[in-house]
Amino acid sequence: METFKKLKRFYWPYKKYFIWSILFMLVVTSITVVYPIMLQITIDDVVVQSRYELIPWICGLFLGLMVIKGFSTFSFQYLGDLFGMTSVYKLRESLYDKLQTLAFKYYDNAKTGDIMSRLTADVEGFRFFLSVGFAELLRIISLILISLSIMFYYSVPLALVTMAAMPFLAIVVFQFDKRVHPAFRNVRKSFGQLNTRVQENISGMNTVKSLSREDFEIGRFSNSNDNYRQKYLFTSKLWARFFPMMEFIGNVSAVVLLAYGGYLVINETMNPGELVAFFSLVWYIMGPLMNLGFIINQFSQAKASGERLLEILEAKEDIVEKESAIETTIKGHVEFNDVTLTYIKDDDEALKNISFDAPPGKTIGLIGATGSGKTSITQLITRFYEPEQGEVLLDGRPVSDYKLKTLRSQIGFVLQEPFLFSTTIRENISYGNPEVTEDQIVQAAKMAQAHDFIMELPNGYDTLLGERGMGLSGGQKQRIAIARAICIDPSILILDDATSAVDMQTEFKIQKALREVMKNRTSFIIAHRISSLKHADEILVLEDGEIVERGTHDDLVNNNGPYERIFNIQYQDREEILSAVK
Numbered sequence: 001m002e003t004f005k006k007l008k009r010f011y012w013p014y015k016k017y018f019i020w021s022i023l024f025m026l027v028v029t030s031i032t033v034v035y036p037i038m039l040q041i042t043i044d045d046v047v048v049q050s051r052y053e054l055i056p057w058i059c060g061l062f063l064g065l066m067v068i069k070g071f072s073t074f075s076f077q078y079l080g081d082l083f084g085m086t087s088v089y090k091l092r093e094s095l096y097d098k099l100q101t102l103a104f105k106y107y108d109n110a111k112t113g114d115i116m117s118r119l120t121a122d123v124e125g126f127r128f129f130l131s132v133g134f135a136e137l138l139r140i141i142s143l144i145l146i147s148l149s150i151m152f153y154y155s156v157p158l159a160l161v162t163m164a165a166m167p168f169l170a171i172v173v174f175q176f177d178k179r180v181h182p183a184f185r186n187v188r189k190s191f192g193q194l195n196t197r198v199q200e201n202i203s204g205m206n207t208v209k210s211l212s213r214e215d216f217e218i219g220r221f222s223n224s225n226d227n228y229r230q231k232y233l234f235t236s237k238l239w240a241r242f243f244p245m246m247e248f249i250g251n252v253s254a255v256v257l258l259a260y261g262g263y264l265v266i267n268e269t270m271n272p273g274e275l276v277a278f279f280s281l282v283w284y285i286m287g288p289l290m291n292l293g294f295i296i297n298q299f300s301q302a303k304a305s306g307e308r309l310l311e312i313l314e315a316k317e318d319i320v321e322k323e324s325a326i327e328t329t330i331k332g333h334v335e336f337n338d339v340t341l342t343y344i345k346d347d348d349e350a351l352k353n354i355s356f357d358a359p360p361g362k363t364i365g366l367i368g369a370t371g372s373g374k375t376s377i378t379q380l381i382t383r384f385y386e387p388e389q390g391e392v393l394l395d396g397r398p399v400s401d402y403k404l405k406t407l408r409s410q411i412g413f414v415l416q417e418p419f420l421f422s423t424t425i426r427e428n429i430s431y432g433n434p435e436v437t438e439d440q441i442v443q444a445a446k447m448a449q450a451h452d453f454i455m456e457l458p459n460g461y462d463t464l465l466g467e468r469g470m471g472l473s474g475g476q477k478q479r480i481a482i483a484r485a486i487c488i489d490p491s492i493l494i495l496d497d498a499t500s501a502v503d504m505q506t507e508f509k510i511q512k513a514l515r516e517v518m519k520n521r522t523s524f525i526i527a528h529r530i531s532s533l534k535h536a537d538e539i540l541v542l543e544d545g546e547i548v549e550r551g552t553h554d555d556l557v558n559n560n561g562p563y564e565r566i567f568n569i570q571y572q573d574r575e576e577i578l579s580a581v582k
C-alpha cells in the first residue's frame with residue numbers, strides 16, 4: 001500500500017472520475033443480482049400461480065433495467081479508463097521531467113532498455129490497475145456480498161452448505177497467487193532483458209556489423225527470446241491449471257446445492273423459483289472468486305511497477321540548484337582552484353589539484369593522453385558533475401551559485417560524437433536556440449564549414465536526418481554541432497575533440513572561422529592534434545588527472561616535456577603539409 005500512497009498525488013486529483021465510475025459499477029452490480037430475483041418471482045408468483053397478466057410488467061421492468069444497466073456499464077468503463085489514463089498521463093510526464101533533471105551520474109549506470117520499459121510497460125501496468133483492477137476488485141467484493149445476502153435471505157441452511165466450498169476456493173486462490181506472482185515478475189524481467197538486447201543491438205549495429213558478430217547477436221537474441229517464451233509458457237501453465245480447478249470446486253458446490261436444494265423444494269421448505277435464483281447467485285460468487293486471483297495478481301504487478309516508477313521519481317538529484325541561484329549574463333571568467341574530482345566513491349581521482357585561470361575571451365587548450373582528464377575539466381564548468389574538493393569559479397562565483405539553465409545556456413559544448421536528432425538539419429542547428437533567424441542559421445553553418453555540404457543535400461537545410469544523424473559522415477555531424485554551438489551565442493565555448501573527424505584542411509578553415517567566433521568568448525579546446533590548439537593563450541598538458549605542463553605553444557614546444565614529445569611525433573612529417581595549407 002506504501003507504493004500506492006506515494007503515488008497518490010498522480011491519481012488522487014482525479015478521484016471524482018473514480019468515484020463516479022464506482023457508483024455506476026454499483027448500479028451494474030445491483031441490477032445483475034436483480035435478474036435471479038426476477039427469475040424467482042416469474043417462476044413462483046407468475047408461472048406457478050398462473051398470473052400471466054403480470055408478464056408485461058415484468059418484461060417492461062426487465063427492459064428498463066437493461067437500458068439502465070447498459071448506460072451504467074458504459075459510464076463505469078469509460079470513467080474507469082478516464083481515471084487511469086488521466087492519472088498516468090501526469091505520471092508519465094513527471095517521469096520524463098525527472099529524467100531530464102537527473103544528473104549525468106544517474107545515466108552513467110542506467111540502461112536505456114530498462115528506462116524505456118519502465119516508461120512504457122510499467123506505466124501501463126500501473127494504469128491497468130487504476131483503470132480496471134481497482135474497480136474490478138470492488139465489483140467482485142460487492143457482487144459477492146450482495147449475492148450472499150440474498151442467498152441467506154432465501155435459505156440460511158442452503159446458503160451455509162453452498163458456502164462450504166468457499167474455503168477451498170480461497171486456498172486455491174492463495175496458492176495460485178503465491179506461485180503466479182513470482183512467475184509474472186520473471187516474465188516482466190525477461191521482457192525487460194529482451195528489450196535491452198534489441199535496443200543495444202540497434203544502437204551498436206555499426207560495431208556488430210564491422211566485427212561480423214551478426215550470428216553471435218542472433219544467438220544472443222534467440223537465448224533471450226527463448227527465455228521469455230519459457231517464462232511466459234510456465235506462467236500460462238499455472239493459469240491454465242487454475243481455471244479448471246476453480247471450476248471443479250464450483251461445480252462440486254453446484255451439485256451439492258442441487259441435491260440439498262432439490263430435497264428442500266420436495267419437502268416444500270423452499271420454492272422452486274428460489275432454488276433457480278440460488279443456482280444463478282452461486283455462479284455470481286464463483287465467477288468473481290475465480291477472477292480474484294487475476295485481480296490480486298494485477299495488484300501485485302501494479303505494485304511492482306509502481307516501485308520501479310518510484311525508483312525514478314525518487315532518484316537522488318546529485319546536482320541541485322540552490323534556492324538563491326542567480327540568473328545573469330556570464331562574462332566567461334573561469335577559475336579552477338585546487339580541484340579534485342572522483343566519479344565513483346573510493347575510486348582513483350579523475351582530476352587532482354587542478355588550478356588555472358581563464359580570463360574572459362582567452363583560449364585554453366587541453367591536451368594529454370586519453371583518459372587524462374581533459375573532458376572531466378570541462379564537465380565541471382557546466383556542472384555536469386560536482387568536484388570533490390576545490391572550487392570552480394565563474395566570474396568570481398562558484399558555479400553552484402548560478403541557475404543550471406543560465407549556466408548551460410551560455411556555454412556552448414561541441415562533443416567528439418555529437419548527437420543529432422531525427423529531424424531537419426535546420427532544427428538540429430537551432431536546437432539550443434529555437435529563436436535564431438534563418439540568416440543566423442546559415443551564417444553559423446558557414447562558419448562551421450557546413451553550409452556547402454548542406455546545400456548539396458537534396459533538401460538543403462530541410463533534409464531530414466535519420467536516428468543519430470545517420471546518413472552524414474562523422475565530420476559532417478561535427479560541423480553541424482559546431483554550427484549549433486555558434487547559434488546559442490555562448491560566453492564560453494568548449495570544443496571537445498570537436499574537429500577530430502574532419503580532414504586537416506577543413507579543420508583549418510573551421511579554426512579560422514572559429515577564431516572570429518571565439519573573440520570575446522572564453523574557449524576551451526580539447527584536442528589530440530597540436531594543430532587544433534597551438535593558437536591557445538594557455539595550453540594545459542594533462543597526465544593521469546594532473547596538469548604536468550602549462551604555457552603557450554612557443555613556451556612548451558622546446559620545454560623538453562610531454563608537449564614537445566607529442567609535437568615531435570605529430571610534426572615529424574606534417575609540418576610541410578600544414579604550411580602548404582596555410
Ligand SMILES: Nc1ncnc2c1ncn2[C@@H]1O[C@H](COP(=O)(O)OP(=O)(O)OP(=O)(O)O)[C@@H](O)[C@H]1O
Binds near residue numbers: 108344369372375
Ligand atoms: N562518467 C564517468 N564515470 C566514471 N569514470 C569516468 C567517467 N567519465 C570519465 N571517467 C574516468 O575519468 C578519467 C578521465 O576521463 P576523461 O573523459 O576526462 O578523459 P579525457 O582526457 O577526456 O579522455 P579522451 O581523450 O579519451 O576523451 C578516465 O579514467 C575515465 O575512465
